[in-house]
Amino acid sequence: AQSVTQLDSQVPVFEEAPVELRCNYSSSVSVYLFWYVQYPNQGLQLLLKYLSGSTLVKGINGFEAEFNKSQTSFHLRKPSVHISDTAEYFCAVRRAGGTSYGKLTFGQGTILTVHP
Amino acid sequence: EAGVAQSPRYKIIEKRQSVAFWCNPISGHATLYWYQQILGQGPKLLIQFQNNGVVDDSQLPKDRFSAERLKGVDSTLKIQPAKLEDSAVYLCASSPADKETQYFGPGTRLLVL
Numbered sequence: 001a002q003s004v005t006q007l008d009s010q011v012p013v014f015e016e017a018p019v020e021l022r023c024n025y026s027s028s029v030s031v032y033l034f035w036y037v038q039y040p041n042q043g044l045q046l047l048l049k050y051l052s053g054s055t056l057v058k059g060i061n062g063f064e065a066e067f068n069k070s071q072t073s074f075h076l077r078k079p080s081v082h083i084s085d086t087a088e089y090f091c092a093v094r095r096a097g098g099t100s101y102g103k104l105t106f107g108q109g110t111i112l113t114v115h116p
Numbered sequence: 117e118a119g120v121a122q123s124p125r126y127k128i129i130e131k132r133q134s135v136a137f138w139c140n141p142i143s144g145h146a147t148l149y150w151y152q153q154i155l156g157q158g159p160k161l162l163i164q165f166q167n168n169g170v171v172d173d174s175q176l177p178k179d180r181f182s183a184e185r186l187k188g189v190d191s192t193l194k195i196q197p198a199k200l201e202d203s204a205v206y207l208c209a210s211s212p213a214d215k216e217t218q219y220f221g222p223g224t225r226l227l228v229l
Contacts, residue, residue, distance in 0.1 A: 004158075032216055043120070043207060043220035044159070051216060090158050099147050099214050103172055106158025 002027040002093045006107035014115050015083055021076040021110045023091030030096040033074040034104065035065055038088045047089075050074065051096075061085070086114045118142065120221035122208050128227045134196035137224045141189070141210030147171075148185055149218060150193050151207040159207055165191065166213075198228045 007022040025031065032051050036044040048059025055067040065076045074091060088109045095101035121140040129135050141148050146167050151159035162181065164172040168188040176183070180199070185191040195202055205225050209218040 034217075036220075041222070041225075043222045044209075045220070046217055049216065092158070094216070099166060099211070100171055102147055102149065102164055102211065102216075102218070103161045104149075104151075104159070104218060106160070108156070109158055 002031060002095065002105045004091050004093050004105055004107035006089075006091050006110050008110050009108065010111045010113070012113045012115060013081055016080050018079050019077065019081050019085075019112065021089050021091075021112065023074045023076065023107060025072050025074065025091070025093045027072075027093060027095070031093045032096050033065075033067060034092040034094075035059065035063070035074070035076050036090045036092060036106075038090065038109075040087075044090065047076070081112075081114045083114050083116060085112060087112060120208055120210055120219055122206075122221040122224050124224060125222065126225045126227075128229065129198055130229050131200055132197040134194065135198055135226065136192050136194045137206050137208075137226075139191045139193070139208030139221060141191075141208070142219055144212065145210035145219075146188070146213040147211045147218075148191050149209040149211075150183055150191070151209065153205040153207055153223070155204070162193070162206075195226075198226075200228050202226060203228045 003026045034049045035047040050067045058064045091107040092104040148165045150162045153159040165185045183193045205223040207223045208221045211218045
């Protein structure tokens with residue numbers, strides 16, 4: 001089984017400042033990793049994913065994340081945030097392989113609040 | 117391309133009543149998921165369908181929850197009878213066969229009084 005720990009439940013930051021949202025995972029098998037964003041009263045939208053290959057992955061809205069296998073981490077970063085980035089962010093993991101392993105295990109979420 | 121559709125968006129019921137949620141996935145997506153998201157937590161998978169067959173329902177409380185996807189397209193999730201702890205957002209997601217990315221609908225917010 002897989003598990004995910006998001007180390008910060010809330011992250012306040014000023015507009016145009018950099019931000020890092022931390023995610024650690026646990027698994028005995030190879031995994032795929034994802035970051036989703038959830039705006040109020042909306043579903044989840046995929047920001048980026050790591051399946052294989054380069055450990056630095058770039059996503060939408062200027063976000064990027066780095067897969068670190070030795071640290072079992074997948075931290076999300078953005079060099080300069082905007083007010084519109086205020087939302088809840090979820091890290092998720094699933095077992096690598098076919099769709100039969102499609103179950104996503106999510107972390108508890110990190111609420112990012114960008115202040116003017 | 118139309119996204120995942122869910123209805124209703126909001127539902128308030130009394131405990132011990134029954135309720136049903138509907139999901140229409142993105143056209144052509146073979147895999148459909150139902151997740152439960154309790155306030156302050158990440159979503160938790162309830163059931164996964166591949167076409168109209170169940171792949172994983174290990175976390176579905178089968179004494180009160182049921183789900184079906186009869187024609188391999190849209191799906192319904194039912195709760196009967198509802199308990200207070202069922203108050204949550206129920207998210208439906210879909211993905212193409214053998215693809216990793218899941219696309220989520222807006223969710224149905226359920227309040228059980």
